[in-house]
Amino acid sequence: MRTETPVTLYLKDYAPPAWLIDTVDLHVAIFEGHADVKTRLACRRNPAAVAGPMVLNGEALELVSLTLDGTPLDPARYAQAGERLTIDASLPDECMLETVVRIHPDKNTQLSGLYRSKDGYFTQCEAEGFRRITFFPDRPDVMAKFSCAVEADRERFPQLLSNGNPVAAGACAGDATRHWARWEDPYAKPCYLFALVAARLDVLEDEYVTASGRRVQLQIFVEPGKLDQCGHAMAALKKAMRWDEQRFGLEYDLDRYMIVAVGDFNMGAMENKGLNIFNTKYVLARPDTATDADYQGIDRVVAHEYFHNWTGNRVTCRDWFQLSLKEGLTVFRDQEFGADTHSRAVTRIQEVRALRIGQFPEDAGPMAHPIRPASYAEINNFYTATVYNKGAEVIRMMHTLLGRDAFRRGMDLYFRRHDGQAVTCEDFVAAMQDASGVDLTQFRRWYARAGTPRLHAETAYDAVARRYTLTLTQHLAPTAYEKRLAESGQPVVEGVLHIPVALGLVLPDGSDAPLRLAGEPNAVGTTRVLSLTEPTQTFIFEGVPAAPVASLLRDFSAPVLLELDQTDFELAHLMAHDSDAFNRWEAGQRLATRVLLAGVAAGGSGTDWIPDAFVAACGRVLDDGLAGDPALAAEALNLPAEAVLAEAVVAQGDTIDPEAIHTARVTLRRHLAARLRDKLEAVWTTLAPTTAYAPDGSQVGQRALRNACLAYLAESDAEYLQASVVPRLTAQLAAGGNMTNQIAALATLANLDLPEREAALADFYSHWQTEALVIDKWFSVQATSRLPGTVGHMRALMQHPAFDLKNPNRVYALIRGFCGANPRHFHAADGSGYALAADVISDLQAMNPQVASRIARSFDRWRQFDAGRQAHARAALERIAAVEDLAKDVAEVVGNALKA
Structure with a gap:
């Protein structure tokens, strides 16, 4: 039987729930091969809604019993069809509904609802996973106070956790091998914030004293043997708690805050009230296993989920x-x-x-x-x-x-x-x-409006009047979204946007001009936020002493595409002098994009399209990196990504040629490596580490710039590469103790067709095969390799004993890494990259539709390529669409792609 067309839901059809739930009392008993879930719901009619039957969502549930106010409900009064349990409208206005269901978490490969992982049982209920645990009106505007008793084998699952505060625990009557624990959450919440864990885990404990003096117990639970890798996550949590108090006056509201790390998790983390479930990627870190980016990712994700306690949980x-x-x-x-x-x-x-x-x-x-x-x-x-x-x-x-x-x-x-x-x-x-x-x-x-607005800017300077004129025009073209709205008869929101445009004017001497708009008595600062509220507006600045260079969208004040005709000299001036650090970087990116697009037009051949001024500007970046901020210099040396260049090609009205884009980018890197070798060598030598590893700002920047220099040097001619660069790469790998440097060296070697490459990959795997997150990195550097034969190597890696299609982290590292971060090979002219993705999506969609649909998004821009690639992409998409019982997640993505 073929997949049914996914049902579309519309915002305009929102109606309040007919029934509200005041309290939810759960008893989850976990056994070998199944779990029994008993649920008591205190229900009442919603006076603000149209009266109707009670409709409960349920997916993959075996209904064992259903009682109303203590009496078994007559089967004639309810019906179970698809993912809904409907009880007739003759219910009393207030009632107690009790269900008992059986579920099979050991078979739950979707990782939504209650599922089994290596160390125990975990939940993921956002967005609609709670319906896979019990029957419930699974929508976020039904908020209730939850209590939960968890029961499981004492020896195998010593930790029994849920939301809120623990209130009781003990041995199960009649079976000393089993135990139970009961939790109560004092705050009403939607069911997507429910969480439950039954597992054997190690725990790191700490305490935080809030601004008002309350003591909060902090706990981070990790797989056994990993306690030495969660200290940074604990420090990040305490920093986030303090920051939220100081910046927004928000204090934590429960007696304890728990984080549980699990290796099988579709998302990065989940903000369940008081019991956050995390992907191990955003908890575990040690200098020899985690990179600087990993440490910063942990900071941000721990903070993000903690901040949700107010922006998402208390207000949802x-x-x-x-x-x-x-x-x-x-x-x-x-x-x-x-x-x-x-x-x-x-x-x-x-x-x-x-x-x-x-x-x-x-x-x-x-x-x-x-x-x-x-x-x-x-x-x-x-x-x-x-x-x-x-x-x-x-x-x-x-x-x-x-x-x-x-x-x-x-x-x-x-x-x-x-x-x-x-x-x-x-x-x-x-x-x-x-x-x-x-x-x-x-x-x-x-x-309400989709798409990226285009912001066109025109400038003029009157030297006699010392007047600078800036004219801004905004345009937002219709997208596929508006087309879908029109096809479904939905209204389309129109009208210009309100765009904040932060502006500075950089004078010839590098200083910022004081900004005085016409009609103002005095200048007000050197950065002004202009409100663009019309299709076209003109802003006139008086008293500008010399012809300036416009620094528009400082700090990227709006998510728009800027169209501003500036010369190479003007962009170089901004790179050197703009007081806004973001726009210094942005000027370099715009200049690099201009150079690379010329290279794409030339097919990547030769180097005549590379101006000496750009090379000189990159040399100044290296000098500034030693004298100032090496982290900023490292970012400036990072050329625009191939995906960004592809969008720039489309903006010109051209067809994407991924091979030409890749070739131009590599050619520019090799040219810079040759012309700036001495500077690259000097920076690499000067930034050699002198102290023990620490993930602090100073060291992070120095490592970033030093590794960027080494990656550029690896683009050198074969003789210099073999004699000077490869020994450094292999030595950096062998040094150990610092995963930032090790993975940088391995990623560089993965792009080199040398015998040392295979030896390095084999040694790395042999050393780290028991560290799952490190092996994810090993898969990723191979998935993103630019070397010929990568597609065939991908298929071989999919047969590797360490690859597991059921593990999201492994799939993201290898498959999503290839499809999303290796455009040259994913968009291979022979269609081999598309075919590989179609094979994976077809196999994966039944076991984990969320992950499969995310990989399917790699086809989004298929119509922007040449006819041959389009034919291969269409064939791959049609093959996915033809899969029997295709998951609706994937069906929506593939269907929209084919209709675009």
Whole structure:
């Protein structure tokens, strides 16, 4: 039987739940091969809703019994069909409903609901996993107080955890081999925040004293033998708790806070109230097993899930269309934490790079949607870069328009109004507007409009009048989203956006000009935020002493595509002098993109398209890296990614040629390596480590720049490479004790067709085969290799004993790494990369549709390639679409791609 077309849900059809649940009392008894779940629901009719039957969601549940107020319910009064249990409307206005179901977590490969992992049983209920545990109205606006008793074998599963606070525990009557524990959560929550763990784990304990003097017990549970790898996560948690108190006045509200790390987890982590379930990737770290990026990722993810306690838990979403209400806001909060904890400039650069690689193409592809979509078929497909990353940019724009103090007042008002409620994006914006007095009516369109706006800028300088004129024009083209809306008869939101444009004017001497708009008596600072609210607006600045270079979108003040015609000289001037660190980097990226697009047009051949001025600018970056911020220099030397260049090619109206893009990028790297060898050598030598490893800002920047230099030197001619660079790479691998340097060396060797490559990969695996997260890195460096034959090597790696299609981390490292971060080979002209992806998606979709659908998103931009590649991609997509009983997650992604 073929897959049915996924059912589309619409925001306009939202209606309050007919029934509310005041309390949920769960008893989960885990046995070998199954679990029995007894649920008591205190139900009452919702006076704010249209009266109707009680509809409970349930998936993969065996209904054992159903009672109403202590009496078995007549089967004629309920019906179970598909994923719904419907009880007739003749129920009393208040009642106690009790169900007993049997589930099979050991067979749950979807990792949604209750499932078995190596060390025990764990849950993942967001977005709709609770229905795989018991029958319940599985929607976020049904908030209830939960209590949960967990029962399991004492020896095999000594830890029994759930949300809230522990209230009782003991041995099971009649069976001394089993035990139980009972937990109560004093705060009402939606069922997606429920969590349960029954496992054998080691625990790291600590304590945190809140600003008001309350003592909170902190616990991090990890697989046995890994306690020495979770100290950084504990330190990150305490930093996040203190930061949230200081920045937003938010204090933790329970007696304990628990993090549990599990190796099989579809997401990064989950903010379940008081009991966060984490992917081990974002908990475990030790200098010899984790990179600097891993340490920073732990900081950010631990903070993100902790911050959700208020922005997501205490105030949650009314419905899943409002997902960005909690995710966009919380990403912004963890970004600000990251900026305060690490380098603000480098943090912002990394955020924008991720936005351009992941979200901008999404805006231009078949799954385009605004941060608050008007419809969806499968909610798991909307945990996207748009909802998270662009959602955070929308919050940041509000922060920019209101200012830090007014934004804080808006947050305070939001919590005063809505603590304990399930609310909408409009509720958040209303709090910001009311607290600040800033009219955000037009700004709200960011929530409803898909696509990346184009911002066109034209400038003029009148030397006699000392007047500078800036004209800004915005344009937002229709996307696949508007097409879907029109096809379904939905209204399309139109009208121009409210775009904050942060501006500086850099004078010939490198200083910033004081900014005085026409009509103002005095200059007000050297950076101004201009509000673009019309299709075209002109801003005139008086008293500008000399012709300046415009520094637009400082700190990337809006997620737009900037169209500003600036010369190479002007971009180099900004690279050297802009007081905004982000725009110094941005000027370099724009200049590099211009050079690389010329290289793409030349097919990557020769080097005539590489200007000497660009080489000189990169040389100055190296000099500045030694004299100033090496982390910023490392970012500046990182050329625009091939995915970003592909979007730039599309913007020119051309067809993407992944081979030409790759060749141009490699050619430029090799040219820089040859021309700047002496400087690269000098920086590499000067930044040799002199102290023991620490993941602090100074060392992180030095390692980043030193490894960037070594990677450039590896692009050298064969003689120099073999004589000078390869010995350094192998020595860096052999040194041990520092995974940042080791994986940098291994990744560089993975791109070199040398005997040392295979020896290094084999030795690395032999040494680290018992450390799962390190082996993920081993798979990843091979998946992203640029060497010929990578597709065939991928198929061989899929047969490796360490590869497990059921483990999301392993699939992300190898398969998603290949599809998403190796465009040259994924988009191979012979279609071999597409065929590999289609094989994996077809096999994976039945066991884990969430992960399969994420891999399927790699096909989003298939229509932007040449006819031959399009034919191969279409064949792969059609083959996936033809799979019997195709998971609806994958069906939605593939269906939209084929219709685009």
